[in-house]
Amino acid sequence: MKETQFLPRNYSNNIACGEVAWSSPSNIALVKYWGKKKYQIPQNQSISFTLDACKTKTKLHFEKKDQNNDGFSFDVIFEGAKNEGFKPKIETFFKRIDAYLPFLKTYHFTIETSNTFPHSSGIASSASGMSALALCLVDLEKQLIASDASLEEQDRSVEEDYFVKKASFLARLGSGSACRSIEGDIVVWGEHDEIEGSSDLYGVRYLEEVHENFKNYHDTILLVDKGEKQVSSTVGHDLMHGHPFAKERFGQAEENITKIKAILKSGDLKAFIALIESEALTLHAMMMTSMPYFILMKPNTLEIINKIWAFREETGLHIGFTLDAGANVHVLYPENEAEEIYEFINTELVAYCQNGHYICDRIGFGACKL
Ligand code: DP6
Numbered sequence: 274m275k276e277t278q279f280l281p282r283n284y285s286n287n288i289a290c291g292e293v294a295w296s297s298p299s300n301i302a303l304v305k306y307w308g309k310k311k312y313q314i315p316q317n318q319s320i321s322f323t324l325d326a327c328k329t330k331t332k333l334h335f336e337k338k339d340q341n342n343d344g345f346s347f348d349v350i351f352e353g354a355k356n357e358g359f360k361p362k363i364e365t366f367f368k369r370i371d372a373y374l375p376f377l378k379t380y381h382f383t384i385e386t387s388n389t390f391p392h393s394s395g396i397a398s399s400a401s402g403m404s405a406l407a408l409c410l411v412d413l414e415k416q417l418i419a420s421d422a423s424l425e426e427q428d429r430s431v432e433e434d435y436f437v438k439k440a441s442f443l444a445r446l447g448s449g450s451a452c453r454s455i456e457g458d459i460v461v462w463g464e465h466d467e468i469e470g471s472s473d474l475y476g477v478r479y480l481e482e483v484h485e486n487f488k489n490y491h492d493t494i495l496l497v498d499k500g501e502k503q504v505s506s507t508v509g510h511d512l513m514h515g516h517p518f519a520k521e522r523f524g525q526a527e528e529n530i531t532k533i534k535a536i537l538k539s540g541d542l543k544a545f546i547a548l549i550e551s552e553a554l555t556l557h558a559m560m561m562t563s564m565p566y567f568i569l570m571k572p573n574t575l576e577i578i579n580k581i582w583a584f585r586e587e588t589g590l591h592i593g594f595t596l597d598a599g600a601n602v603h604v605l606y607p608e609n610e611a612e613e614i615y616e617f618i619n620t621e622l623v624a625y626c627q628n629g630h631y632i633c634d635r636i637g638f639g640a641c642k643l
Contacts, residue, residue, distance in 0.1 A: 276474065279373050279442050284417040290336040293412040294643035297405035299327040299396065300453045300460065301492055301595060301603050303549050304529045305556045308513030308522070313369075313445050314473045316513060317526035318463030320533060321453045322490060325637025327390045329401035332643070333409035334383040347382040359402075362447075366403065369446040373439075374410055376417060384409075390632055396494065396601065399506075403447030404440070404454035408640055411440045440640075441475035449510075452476040457638035459483065459537070465530050484540030487636070489608040493618050494632040497573045497625060498600035504560070504567050506598050512563035522559060526552075542607060546585075546593030549605065553596040560598070571600040573625040578602070580621055590614055 300321040308316035338346060345367045349356045363384070367377055384406065390396055415436060424432065437455055445452035445462075452475050453460040459479035465471045468479070513519050529548060536544045560567045578594060581604065585592050590610050595603045604622070606614045615633075623629050 274438060274472065274474065276442075279439050279474075281373065281375055281414070282418055284376060284414075285419040286417050288335075288337075288413075288416060290334075291413075291416070292332060292334045293409045293416075294330070294332040295405050295408040295412065295640055296328050296330045296643055297401050297408055297454050297640035298457075298637050299324045299329075299390075299398070299401040300450065301597070301605075302450065302453070303552065303595065304526050304533060305552050306449055306462065307510065307556055307559055307598075308516075308519060309449060309510045313449050315449060315463045316519070317523040318461065318465045318468075318471065318530045319450075319453070319526070320459065320461045320479065320530060321450070322459060322492065322636045323454065323457035323639055324492060324634045326632065326634040327388075327396060327401065327494075329386060329388050329398060329405040330643060331402070331405035331409055332385040333406070333413065334385070335380040335413060336382075338379060338381050343378065345377060346380070347384055350383065350385040352387045362399075363406070366406070366447040370407075370410070370443050373443060374414055376414070377410075391499075391630075396496075396632070399448035400451045400454045403451035404444040404640060407444035407447060407451070408440045408455065408642075410443065411436055412642070414439075438475050445475060448506075450506075455640050458636045459487075461530070463530075465527065467531055467534060479537075481534055482538045484538060486540035486542055486607050487537060487545075490636045491604075491606050491608065491611050491614075492634045492636070493604045493606075493615070494634060495577060495602040495604060495618075495622055495626050496630040496632070497577070497602060497627060498571050499627050499630070502599055503569060504598070509560060509563075509567075509598055512565075513559065516559065516563050518559065518562060522555065525555070542591040546591060546605075549595045550593055553594065556598070557596060569599055570596070574600045574602055576625050577604075577622055580625075584617055584621070588613070592617070 300323045302319050302321040304320045306315050306319035349359045441452040441455045456478045460476040461468050461471050462476040464473050470477050592606045592614050
């Protein structure tokens, strides 16, 4: 699909006001998106597990404006209170998607949103937040397009496929990784020769064979540092322009998608851990070797990593970690070893979390309408 396929169709329904609500999850990348071209096009392919517990719930109330003026009109209510802080990011999002949803300026919106995880946890809420909002907007668009009751089942599934793709396409324009949050349980973003249907424009569900070992995979998120991010991901992505190792990194990510495809099929957990840990450390290495340079890990991040390595060596259990662009550690492990590993996390790792806080999550199945 090309961008032009997401341009609007005829809106034949005139709706004065109403409400839509969606819940959308966060996701954790296994092969990381780091570096982008213009218009939120990724420099390399990425693949993620959709999460289950970390979600944003968004209710979009819409009301036709009396006068069709030029600007966007919206209020944001975050966790029950009016919030001005989110408005600039949403304004930018609306500007980017205006051509694809021309009704935006004809409504006043009240965006009521909340997270199932603590806001100040240092967990990126842009993926769940932007995907939930994108879903509300495509849902409204669907209502504005008159539905055709005579559609054959096949055409209906084409419509559904379009809905999901457009939601992911729009979410990407809000925040790149958000395009991987519409569906579950594994999503690829970025065109790759070995992933059928993959695209730079939106995320696609990973439909290749996946071994039982990865069913119900756990992700315990250790909240090492709940503060504001030291560098926003947008700034971080920018630092890949002119980065001395950029070309090699983008090539490596492409190869890692090929490798992880074989790993997901075979169920080789050792190889899986080696790949995700290397990806996480490479992401941080890119930040450490950019100009300006950053260290986003904290002493406790390293303490946790070393504890995980020692425990793995000692027990032979398949515990591994990944990191996002911050100090928190995502501890990944299979369902059949969950009991012992969870016990270890509780006794050995929780002490390194800020105020002892962590979040138990696992691989999930994507967004849903509320
Ligand atoms: C390290 O999607 O937050 O989490 O497109 O600028 O909004 P923007 O960036 P964002 O970047 C996420 C980077 C990452 C890796 C990943 O999720 O793939």
